[in-house]
Amino acid sequence: MSGPVDMVEVWRGNLLESIHQGHAVVCDEAGEIVEAWGDPEAVIYPRSSCKMIQALPLIESGAADAYNLTSDHLALACASHNAAAIHNDLVSAWLSDLGLSDDDLRCGPQTPRDAEVRDALIKIDQSPCQIHNNCSGKHAGFLTLNKHLGGGPDYEKIDHPVQQANLAAFEELTGETSPAFGIDGCSAPNHACTVHGFARSLAFFATAQDRSDTRSKAAVQLVDAMTKHPELVAGEGRACTELMRAMDGNVALKTGAEAVFSAIIPEKRLSVAVKITDGAFRASEAAVAAILVKLGVLDLSHPATIKRMTPTVTNWRGLEVGHIRPTAALR
Template identity: 30%
Template sequence: MNYVQLIEETRAGLVENVHFGMICGVNDQYQTVCHAGDQDHYTFYRSASKPIQAIPVFLSTIISKYGLTRQEAALFTASHRGETYHIDALESMLSKLPVSEEDLFCPPSYPLNVAPREEMLRKNMEKRRLYHNCSAKHMGFVSVCRELGYPVEGYWEVDHPLQQQILTILSELSEVPVSDITIGKDGCGVPVFAIPLKNMAITYLKLACPDLIQDPLLQKAVKEMTSVMNEYPQMVASERFICSVLLQDSNIIAKGGAQGVYCFGLKDEKLGFALKVLNGSEDVWPAIVASILEQINYHNKETITRLKELKPSIIKNDAGNQVGTIKETFLLTQW
């Protein structure tokens, strides 16, 4: 495994922390145009697979049939953070879809964001499956099963017809044969897939540029899905979170996953990127993505500025005094 140093953190001039990983960028010919480290490293998508897992919903008529709003539909792709507007939309979806909370295989949880989680704890509220960051994805799974006549029981197993459909979609988007896809189990209990980092970048290239997708029905579904992600970015994550910041830029489709995985695609440039931070850190994503965009001379400087506001280059202590720095140390090898 070949990896490079991506980020260096210093305090009082001494290196205090480093983050290693790999990055790959591809063009619309599926050729690597820039990279840092091993582009063939097998990597689990984790929640970066959520837009792919949501595609069966957008291939169906579920959204129109049950009167979901576009804002609610964006949640099918989300790792929602449990803010009030997320919970309100999820409750609304439960009231419309042929789904009960007990159908969901994801475990009861509290929200990811600190404020709503602490508010619920203060009020002695119990954990709910609805609060799990994957709950809307699971609502989509159950809804598709009922729509297509699949059994709901076992929808989380890899040999279930829904999971096999998702596996086939992933193979088509990633250009990786099903036989070469490694399958594990994600945090919420459903299958999670690993493929080479380069092919993850190809997947997000196609999500950003669906005209590259040969199947017209799949192309149409991806266009509809990504349009709601850009239209309602805060539903995909929340305020001041990298996914929502990037999706505010209508030229970008992006989604991150656990253990340091991040993917995004650029529409106008017809480029796809995937990166893996080997220590699993999500905290340094904004700095890494901002540096990638700077190195390729990305035209929307406002997006780069917003990313840098999420992860400033100056480290401050609890009193607000500067005590160190964060610096991107990688240079993309451009082919």
């Protein structure tokens, strides 16, 4: 069993100052490894990069159709959003349509990442709500599924039917029995798997258009929603949104806490799973961008690519003092 490998370098002047290590796997349509870095069998929490798996039961169960959810709703169910107005307004309307409110969410309040919304709350001396949580779209999806199933209010608990449905989908797609679960930042369970297992689950989404079963149709809907609405999946200035736009909606991307990144590439029937061991987002963004360039789906010269894959390091005066780049193994 190998360990993590050097994946991203941070240079200051002519000195290599820091190195980020990690694991990554590219899977083909059969879920087999096409290329790997580090240890494919390393066990990780996918965190928010697996939200599309958590959204599958929402569609499979019939809940999405029963409550007339659109592609906007489905994109938001897969999102880690900025809590900009477009996100907050949609979540608020979604809860209202369900006859529910902010009080029914179990994700907890969070300061909006969107500066305009954050500053507006400060000006009126109002505390953030749970709707402002970056996972509120996922939780609105949980609440929709819960209402359809007739479950109790504590839908975030591991033994609740909503979370048991999520676990079943996760284990079936990864092809693994999850060895552990942790509680995510939004209070929902997050199940562990290997990097290969995670990439294998993403390969299911990358090939879903080739099949006609209920789960595959649901997967197609989610990928289409993410690529159609990149601004809902994350938001302005975010890697997921900017890189999906750079690839003209041909690839679905999703980041997760502690530097996990996932990519679904239907046109090539490939998937990518990345985990940086020290949890640095700058490294996971650089690594996934480098792999997407390597796979021929992301333009090396696109501004969004340069911003994430080979950004400059600047100081407080705005002076360029260094740069970040993928290691030779990824380039």
